Amino acid sequence: MNSLPHLARIFERLKRGYHLGPDDEPEFSALSSPRFEEYAAQFDALGLKLVRHEREFFYFEPDNAESVPDTLPRIAVFSYILIDHAANQGRPIEEFIFGQNFLLTTLPHFELDRYQALLRQVDVHEVKDLENLLKHMERIGWVKLEDNEEFRFLRPFHRVFTKCLELSAAGSSRGNEAQTSETNQSVPSSAAPKE
């Protein structure tokens, strides 16, 4: 167990909420190796659950903290707005998110009054706030800032998609919206949302 490579470095990064993806070598290769279970057991002894996402990246399962950091709602609203924008463009969401580099100044977040109102609720008022948010997302391994203006999303951003699928499934099962039930009627049984 003690000979697990890069163990300290992996722990150091994961404990801060970082998500280890293919851009994070050599830690990523260490966790992707057949010794993943050994790493998981090592952290399990500390009460930490190492998650291997099906899209192949790694993170510590968050505990259900009573106090939610301000950044989490900001990241969520930022991400959902971008997804909403991609959907309105008619583009497959994942292709849109991962298939291009983004410029901070051309993000759609301040294009619509509706988006601005949503962002105001989480205290995001201007491009500078988005820049700070992106820096935070970089610290958890979701985006890579190429320079001051340009950035791209990294594989761990799939956690947002997973959450969206959960929300969609939860909404459908509650059946509290007419549109949802309409969609369910038109979707074949094989089309139930799943990651």
Place this chain on the structure above:
Amino acid sequence: MKINPQSFFNFCAQHATLLRAIAEHSGEISEADASRLIRANPGASEELPENARRRLKELQILVPTEPGGSLYLLADPVARLLTYLFDEANPATPEMIRGYVLSLETTGKRLTRALDEEDVSAVKRAFEEISQSLQRIHADLDETHHAILTEVSRYKTERSRVSVREKFKLIVHWMERFVEPMIEIVRSDGPLRATFDETERLLHRAREEALFNDHPALARNLRFLRLIRDHALRVFTQCRKEIQPLYESLRRSSFIAEGAARALEKLQSEGIAKWGSEPLIGVCALRFQNVPGDAAIALALRRVIEHPPEPPPVLEFATEESMPDALIRRLWLDALPESVRPELPVEDLLGWLVERHPGKDTAQVLAGFTELIFDTTFQAAFTDRAPLGYTTADGSLEASPVQLISA
């Protein structure tokens, strides 16, 4: 009403773009719509729009949706002709294919009866009907295949601003309306195959019993049967393979978009206070909280105990020897109203200030001037007398005299 074919085709030849525009117009066409389309797609010859509109109705290219109505539709035979001419495929519905299969079944029963009764002419008629049904099935299957592929490629290349969910609904429609039901019909244990097998058996029986001597027709029907039977399943399996990746991609995107939209809707309608933690994506953040050890406590105590005593700080209270300039200025300004009051009315306020306080610099003179003008117990009046020069300690001023009187 009979339509002169020559007139019809002459008109069509001169208005091909107009006909295409009408064919692409979805739904009913009003008189205004027709006029707009005619103006946008003028014919080869110079013709008044009213004439073109009249001819569209005379030639029954546009037919009223109801007798005497003012809304029109493209006549069905013309629509079919245009579809054929423009090579635009319309998908056959599964119900249409089922209809053909039922028709084949019925014809098969008649053929069986004709064979039993050795009625040669009835056998011949049944053969002709079978041949027609097979041709229709073949044509419709091909057209449906073509239509589905066209639709798929349009979705792959089109970058229009149709939302993901709308696209997904359309793809689901194509899958559910055409592809899956068609596969149900044409698969190896489906109704089409069973009917074809029975039809083939009857055709063989007719040949064996020598009741139908048109061997080329018989061979053609048998060939057609086998061709369609093999072709149909392959065609729709291919269709499913074409459409499946698009369907999967849009299905996932649609659900992702739905989840995001739900979260944003909730935030919009209920506010951040009630948004809760459900839409949040949790991130691990370990915080280490330690109880101080004995060594740390001992160190802290030792630092307190061993801290060298110091006398308390002594504050020195001393009276300043000279009065600050700002205070002097303030006191002077405060005393000004009382010093000027006995001398009211003052005809030239600035002159009075300079004369009574010759040591004051320009800034102080103006501050005193402002103080008196804005004092509520006085009233200042600007005069239009000739400007005068006033010398201060550090410069000079030029202004028309201002009179100061009691308010």
